[in-house]
Amino acid sequence: MPKIRKTKVEFEGRIEEREVIVEEEHVETWPRGATLRLVGKPTPRVDGVARVSGRALYTHDVQLPRMLIGRFLRSPHPHARIKAVDSAKAEALPGVALVWHRYHPAPIATLEGREIFPEEVAYEGAEVAFVAARDDRTAEDALALINVTYELLPFAFDLESATAEDAPKVLLDEGNWVSREGDVYQRGDVGTGLGDADEVVELTFTTPIASHCCLETHGSAASWEGDQVTVWHSTQSVFGTRSSVADALGIPMDKVRVISDYIGGGFGSKWGAEPYTLMAILAARETRRPVKAVLGREEEHLAAGYRPGSWQRVRLGAREDGTLTLIEHDAKVATGAFGGGGPVIGGPSKDLYACPNVRTVVRTSRTNADHARAFRAPGYVEGTFALEGAMDALAHKLGMDPLTLRMKNYAEMSPSRGGPYTFKGLRQAYEMGAERFGWSRAVPTDLPNGQGPWRRGRGIASQIWGGGGGPPANAIVRLLPDGTAELSVGVQDIGTGTKTVLTQVAAEELGLPLEAVRCIIGDTLPAPYGPGSGGSVTLASTTPAVRSACREVLRQVIALAAVMLGLEDASVDDFDVERGDIVYRKDPDRRLAFARVTAKMGDYTIVAKGARGPNPDDKAVNTFGAHFAEVAVNVETGQLRVERIVAVHDIGRVVNPLTATSQVYGGVMMGVGYATTEERIIDPATGLQLTANLEDYKVPLVTDTPAIEVLFVDVADTEANSVGSKGLGEPPIIPVAAAIANAVFDAVGVRVTDLPITPDRLLALLSRASNAGFSKEVE
Amino acid sequence: MTMPFRGPAAVPLVLHVNGEDFHVFVEPRRTLLSVLREELGLTGAKLGCGHGQCGACTVILDGETAYACLTLAIDCEDREIRTIEGLMRGDSLHPVQEALIAHDGYQCGFCTPGQVMSAVSLLEHNPRPTDDEIREGMAGNVCRCGAYPNIIASVAAAAELMAAEGD
């Protein structure tokens, strides 16, 4: 029976206490070292053939009979007032079905309380008009025929210009500060921490605006049948989309079906209904034809979110022996015209080390940009770069090995919650990484070190993140008469391998081969609720629900088997399932093949639902990792080559080492891009993006790939949930930039505090350092 | 004798795609990618950027890789066009496809059809590429998920598979 309970769930650095409905179907946790048949084995993806054959259908690929194409006209100015829109010529163009804008609005003009076509447009790329036409070309031709009269307004394109004394207003009716005093976390006392310190380091860091650059741009398609709408949406949350569509349209949830079968990347930027979603749905209703609206690449840069740039100041105090007495971390971010809470930049400072005196502040300002969105470990990527850079500086100041300093301040208990962790394997991660990397050995000399322009160096950084997941999450399992099973979960696979791990867990639990379980995700119609793919919660939230549903299926099968074996009076708990047989524990000769039971079912289908239980009340559930980087720096050109990364992660039990390793590769590559090449550049004179494409916004290419070695602590976190696993989507990007910057310091003795580490930035630092007679000994 | 212009309205074209002839009626401004996807329903090749900066649209044109988003369909008459849809023989996968599955050489999969076509072409021209040659040959295909280490491993493994098949 469902009950209402309170449980703590961590999501992207914020711990929420939720009142949730949970169903207490107790499933015995797989113990550490349990012999499992499928879980823990490298497993190629169950949808591999679809992915490599071009058959996988993404939202972009949706093509329906008579489908119209929707496109937006967007503001070419960072801040302007719309005085007039003349769309007569566009409307008259053959093939144009409809044109909507401020003066000819769609039937619903707002989304989540905000006007879709406002009078005041506050960023380059803001929606100004929408066209639906018979094809992409016609829609584009129509956009070119719309005349808009703008009154230009002053703009603030970055944090500095938006927070200056005489700053232009980002929005005419709002102050530029969203939170001037900031989100503050404090324990202990800064003064005490300073007083207790023998050494203090203080550094200022900046990080760039980073674009998600999902290869499949944001998009939706919609088709109505009577009063029911089907929405294809490239999203990290089919259920979140269903709610937001139902809300926006004011229709019941049961009228909305959301499908997101394959998703071409999300990284935090793809959630609920967006203006293009709503316009597609409304245009489809209006024209009685399906409508698809997807963004172009430039629009993706302008209007699909980004990781905000940050300014950060970190002050650390420590005793001579390295014991931290103070962590003070001040951050400022600019999150776009519509503000919103800043990312939890102080998260790592709050929780990575045992330190009695900690104060973190994050202040948030508006800027004339689209709103910032979550981007793979929001806040933690930025905050870890600063904290771990400062820790490295502190280690050098104290004359300590950077790894020793981290071990010295190891937090056995959760510093912010005070209680223990369900499991923390960071110490093992440090040890395994140091061993594999050869941390204690000298810098390898196969590169001419000290001669020629290349210098080699090594650095480390570590990481904490949530990823424990939690309720609610459900699964439905149907056992079919031929002994195969269908598993239905309300999640989506954004490329992490969710579908494969869900299948593994179900097949494991049911005692079936992998091929006998079909997993259906990415569709709200067949599935009960599942969480969005964010905060690294998917696996830890859903796999326990899958186990619980499978247990319930087994209970029913065993009950049938008991009858067939003439053991009507035996309890369900008296049976085991082993190698496809149901076995009576007291007399193992009394056994019955699973398939014999299901064969008996005829047209009967066993259906069972499972639910994710609550998290432990008094313990923190976290994931950890340590990265060891080796770089080469050319002191003549400032070029930086990331040569090798050893990445060790503690995520509890690793369900699928193959796809888990891929997650780490992906996070490391994205971290390499963030550290070395990625940066949104905005022209101060015009407030317009100069990098709104994939040539000037430089994501890593295959040629930028370092040697990456991935290790897992791989100890089941048996107190976290019944599977013993935690999430891995976000952790691997977190420490990368810091590890690289620390290695650069080791190589050439300059501390890079501004990302990305471009050759010209690095060369300028090197020449400044050599002019100042600077060396790492005298930092 | 001067040939007339073709266009700007739709003109008839014959395209040879995966060994079949397709008769289409399209404007000269149409790219090969838009014709493959919208007219022929071959949605394997993807539109990632439309500017030749990502490689998701990679197809093989007369034996060499090309960005279908930068190629006019009208420029492809009398050329052999190969797309991801023409790669499997019945139910059996091309060695590049097999290797990508075995080595998890993808994540979201959106770039994968383009990666596959680049790898196929690379191995057709250079059956035993070095690690550097693989990287150079695959450099025109962005994978934002960062599956690169496994993509490199997949191409190397596919070369082995193809060499073994050839023996």
Place this chain on the structure above:
Amino acid sequence: MRAFNYCRPTSYGEAFHWLAGADQLVVPVAGATDLIPRIRDGLLRPDVVLDIKDLPDMRALTPTDGRLTSGEGVPPGLYVGAAVRMNELARSELVSSRWGVLAMAAASMGNEQVRNRATIGGNICTASPAADTAPALYVLEAAVCIKGPDGDRTVAIADFFAGPRKNALHRGELVVGLTIPQPPEGSIGHFEKLSRRKAGDLSIVSVAALAVRTDAGYRWRLALGAVGPTPLRSPESEAILSESLTDEAIDRAAASAYGCCCPISDIRSGLEYRQAMVINLTRHAIHAVMAQMPTP
């Protein structure tokens, strides 16, 4: 992308007929790798796209004794049709045999897919200061073969580049190819470029160096890309190197190269960095050439 007409003439008469159309913007195209994005972004609005690939000799890549060029006394060399693609140059044994610096430059451009389509004619007609083949063509002293309704002419490559995205073509003319003199046996060339990522990027700075074998030793030629409104030669550096190859001479040559440049800041790199890299890359290219010189 705005609608346009398309034609693919097979004779120059036909081509010039269309190019003469007074009230229409007729844009010649071969590989289209630069053109399509520009049309898509609305930077170029052609009425007619004139595909030149099927015109006679556009795809020729042959040794020449002057056959394909006008004028007297053209030394034996290489003829490269305008529609010859980058990968053809990069992989041609003929090109590598004596014009290796051009093969290196062609191989450095973009990536496999782009090099399979992009042509040398397009690369120079675009007239980007960062055009990858330009420094190589400068040191090889290539001549651009131009056909027009009123006849043929050739223009030295250094005169062809007139400014950022400006070339020396008159209205109605077409670049049909390049003639490239053959450097004497024993000449050594090298091309190098610096870009943000290892592959696929436009250059921040590029350098081509060619040591032309003479009876007495080597006469040097040095050209730089992406550091001024057009690619450029550094005559002073060339003179210094032709005299002496001491470390001091190399430093002076690199400094002179720096003196020739007037780079700008852009999103790929700041001005100061570009300047510093001119010196660095020049020195590097000189050393790379020297490393291939036979020891006396």
